[in-house]
Amino acid sequence: MKKTILSLMFALFCVTSQSQINPKMQALFEQLTALGEKPFTKDKTGGQGNPIRLRMAVYLYYSPDMYSGIDGPALDSLLQEDRSKLRQQVKAIRHTLDDLQEEAQESYHYEYHNGGQDTILYSMNLCQDTTRIYKFQADNHPYYASDEYLSFRLQPHKQEGSYTASLAYNVALPAPTGEPYTRENLTADIDRLFKQHRIKPRKAIWRHDKAYSDSVSTALTEYLSKPDSLRDDLHFTTDWGITMGIGNVTFDNDDNSPVGVTDATIYTVPLSQESTAKQLLATIDSLAQHYTNSPQDHWFQYNYGLSFEEHTHLILLSLEATKREDCYVIDIERDDFGYHFLVAQTQGSLWVPFYWPSLKSFINGKKTYFKGMMPKS
Numbered sequence: 001m002k003k004t005i006l007s008l009m010f011a012l013f014c015v016t017s018q019s020q021i022n023p024k025m026q027a028l029f030e031q032l033t034a035l036g037e038k039p040f041t042k043d044k045t046g047g048q049g050n051p052i053r054l055r056m057a058v059y060l061y062y063s064p065d066m067y068s069g070i071d072g073p074a075l076d077s078l079l080q081e082d083r084s085k086l087r088q089q090v091k092a093i094r095h096t097l098d099d100l101q102e103e104a105q106e107s108y109h110y111e112y113h114n115g116g117q118d119t120i121l122y123s124m125n126l127c128q129d130t131t132r133i134y135k136f137q138a139d140n141h142p143y144y145a146s147d148e149y150l151s152f153r154l155q156p157h158k159q160e161g162s163y164t165a166s167l168a169y170n171v172a173l174p175a176p177t178g179e180p181y182t183r184e185n186l187t188a189d190i191d192r193l194f195k196q197h198r199i200k201p202r203k204a205i206w207r208h209d210k211a212y213s214d215s216v217s218t219a220l221t222e223y224l225s226k227p228d229s230l231r232d233d234l235h236f237t238t239d240w241g242i243t244m245g246i247g248n249v250t251f252d253n254d255d256n257s258p259v260g261v262t263d264a265t266i267y268t269v270p271l272s273q274e275s276t277a278k279q280l281l282a283t284i285d286s287l288a289q290h291y292t293n294s295p296q297d298h299w300f301q302y303n304y305g306l307s308f309e310e311h312t313h314l315i316l317l318s319l320e321a322t323k324r325e326d327c328y329v330i331d332i333e334r335d336d337f338g339y340h341f342l343v344a345q346t347q348g349s350l351w352v353p354f355y356w357p358s359l360k361s362f363i364n365g366k367k368t369y370f371k372g373m374m375p376k377s
Contacts, residue, residue, distance in 0.1 A: 020054065020171055020172075020173050020174070021054065021056075021169075021171060022100070022126060022148070022169075022171070024096055024099060024100060025056065025096070025100075025150070025169045027096075028092060028093065028096040029056055029058065029169075031092050032058055032089055032092060032093070032167075035085060035088050035089050035092065036085050039305060040056055040057060040058040041055075041056070041057050041058070041303070042054070042055070042056045042057075042303075042304040042305060043055050043301055043302060043303045043304065044173070044292055044300075044301070044302045044304070045299070045300065045301045045302075046173075046292070046296070046299070046300065047292075047296035047297070047298050047299045047300045047319075048296070048297060048298060048299045050299065051147070051172050051173075051175070052172065052173040052174070052175060052176065052292075053170055053171070053172055053173065054170070054171050054172075054173055055168065055169070055170050056168070056169045057166065057167060057168040057169070058166070058167050059164075059165070059166050060086060060089055060090075060154075060163075060164070060165040060166070060167075061157075061162075061163070061164050061165075062082055062083060062086045062162060062163045063157060063159055063161070063162035063163075064079060064159065064160075064161045064162065065159060065162075066078075066079070066082065067079075086163065086165075089165075090120070090154060090165065093152055093165075093167055094120070094122075097109075097122045097124070097150075097152060100124060100126065100150075101124065103126070104124040104125060104126050105125045105126065105127060105128065105130060105133075105146075106124070106125045106133075106135075106144065107122070107123070107124040107125070108121070108122070108123045108124070108141065108142045108143075109121070109122050110141060117156045118154060118155075118156070118163075119154065119155045119156070120152070120153070120154040120155075121141055121151075121152070121153050121154075122150070122151065122152040122153075123141070123142060123143045123144055123149075123150070123151045123152075124144065124149060124150050124151075125144035125146045125148075125149050126146075126148040126149060126150065127146035127147040127148040127149065129146075129147060132146055132147055133145070133146045134146065145170075147171065147172035148170070148171045148172065149169075149170055150167070150168060150169040150170070151166075151167075151168055152165070152166070152167045152168075153165065153166055175295075176292075176293055176294050176295050176296075177295070178294055178295070179294065180294050180295050180296060180297075181290050181291050181293075181294040183291075183298065183319060183328055186287055186288070186290075186291050187343060189287055190284060190287065190330075190341075190343060191265075193280065193283060193284070193287075194267045194280070194341075197269075197276065197280065199267050199268070199269060200267075201265045201266065201267055202265070202266045202267075202268070202360075202370060203263070203264070203265060203266075203360075204263075204264040204265075204266060204356075204359055204360050204361060204370075205261070205262065205263060205264065205360075205361050205362075205363075206260075206261075206262040206264060206351065206352075206353055206356075206359065206361070206362040206363075207259070207260065207261045207262070207362070207363050207364065208259065208260050208349070208351055208364055209259050209364060210259060211364075212364040212365060213260070213349065213351075259347075259348045259349070260346055260347070260348040260349035260350060260351050261346065261347050261348060262344050262345070262346040262350060262351070262352075263344065263345050263346075264342060264343070264344040264356070265342070265343045265344070266340060266341070266342055266356075266357060267340070267341040267343075268337065268338045268339065268340050268341075268357065269338055269339040269340075269341075270338050270339075271334075271336075271337075271338050271339070273339075274339070277308065277334075277338075277339035278307075278308075280341070281306070281307070281308070281332060281339075281341075284316070284330065284341065285306070285316065288302055288316055288317040288330060289302065291317065292317075296319075298319040298320060298326075298328070299319065299320045300317065300318065300319045300320075301315075301317070301318050302316070302317050303315060303316060303317075306332060308332060308333070308334040308339055309334065310334050310335070311333070311334070311335055312333065312334075313331060313333050313352065313356070314331060314332050314333065315329055315330075315331050316330045316331065316332060317329065317330045318330075326345075326346070326347065327344075327345070327346040327349075327350040328343075328344065328345050328346070329342065329343075329344050329346075329350065329352070330342065330343055331344070331352065331356075333356070333357060335355075335357060335375075336375075336376065337357060337358065337373055338357075340356075340357040342356060342357075355375045357373070358370055358373040358374060358375055
């Protein structure tokens with residue numbers, strides 16, 4: 001019965017949030033996905049008296065060196081296909097944004113073409129309430145922030161013939177009403193859910209002090225100071241999850257927060273039970289949305305549409321109190337040991353270590369593993 005109620009709540013939430021999104025932008029993001037782009041990102045933020053905002057974004061990239069180990073006609077064919085896809089995607093974006101300019105409160109459009117190198121910019125305020133607008137300059141171009149706004153930027157990348165593009169759409173949602181669904185409620189419901197499936201929790205503790213965090217920060221700074229040709233952004237590792245591009249570590253070394261102590265609860269579903277893991281994720285996702293749809297004292301970010309990806313750490317829901325002295329996350333990951341769910345509460349700076357599903361403790365670099373779960377690499 002409870003699961004049915006949660007499913008209905010999830011459906012109602014989707015209808016409610018969907019009604020706030022400009023239908024032309026919703027159709028555009030769906031069209032970009034149909035054209036072959038990976039699913040767009042979608043997240044919801046708010047809490048602590050801040051407006052609730054929905055953000056949808058997609059990032060496009062093309063480079064002649066996108067493929068390694070392939071050359072000749074096969075490479076030419078792949079690059080031609082990717083160039084064609086990028087042209088179709090940019091055409092779809094421009095068609096929609098040109099249409100939206102007619103209804104925008106204020107908009108900006110810039111183009112520069114030189115020898116086959118294109119730069120295209122759009123920024124728009126779509127909000128009807130003209131009292132809640134912030135206009136600012138970046139790289140000599142105007143941008144807007146309001147209760148509904150967007151931006152698009154296409155520009156050449158470092159290598160000749162390479163392009164990057166980003167499209168972001170933001171819209172404010174109605175403020176939640178009713179009784180709060182608290183973090184304690186959420187944690188208890190998740191624990192109850194796993195008990196129903198006879199999945200026992202594993203407790204872990206991860207801790208770093210200021211001296212250790214400073215050493216990691218120094219190593220990262222030195223790494224980032226190297227020329228691009230001397231570093232591999234996919235393989236910079238310390239014991240913490242700070243591989244470039246993952247973004248699952250928060251550095252916070254001011255004097256008010258020199259230490260991070262994380263109490264972690266880990267639930268694991270065996271690899272042989274994929275359908276159970278997906279079912280649990282769907283229910284926990286509904287609980288997380290329920291949390292964001294009620295008034296909250298914590299700032300939150302919820303990420304829509306997550307699914308298990310091999311050896312990829314994904315954050316479903318993150319909560320922070322003032323000055324990050326109290327953090328809470330729900331994360332997921334799939335590895336050689338199963339499908340993992342993390343519920344973690346932190347005092348101080350939240351750092352999530354590499355191989356977190358296997359780590360019983362991590363104290364300033366000293367590791368102990370759960371029995372039989374030492375990673376192979």
